[in-house]
């Protein structure tokens with residue numbers, strides 16, 4: 001028998017009396033987790049290059065730092081572009097001759113999509129998936145304050161899921 005506090009809905013009940021306390025998105029803690037939370041663990045280091053650096057310099061840096069992209073900044077630290085390993089591979093396929101002497105400016109993407117520390121991680125993940133890129137510089141008050149990759153977001157989310165599963169298990173088992 002249903003508990004006394006439970007009131008089954010009747011035909012007279014209004015259909016629009018829906019509550020959203022248990023929607024899928026409200027149950028995903030990551031839907032509210034901001035980018036800044038991820039940066040707390042990762043730090044704010046951003047490896048950058050200049051527009052007139054050579055691709056030779058870039059490939060050395062990508063190898064040394066074990067990363068897949070570098071942000072391009074001017075002498076004032078202003079964001080000018082982003083250059084990823086994909087841009088280099090594309091150029092290798094199109095015209096490999098002399099690639100090492102080419103400038104960053106010639107191969108970089110100038111129209112950079114950025115996020116802010118307060119943007120929700122799910123939002124950023126969606127923008128990266130839709131834009132088909134794996135790197136997102138984080139900018140606040142026109143200053144670079146970090147970079148996050150699709151891998152960072154997925155790893156962070158995996159840890160959250162593991163933690164949520166553990167909490168649920170503790171609630172059930174006690």
Ligand code: AMP
Pocket residue numbers: 068069082083084085086087108109111112113114132133134135136137
């Ligand atoms: P990625 O998947 O990040 O290695 O980059 C794939 C392509 O997208 C390359 O042409 C990059 O220059 C470009 N790209 C990477 N990150 C961004 C970004 N945040 N905004 C715009 N383009 C980007």
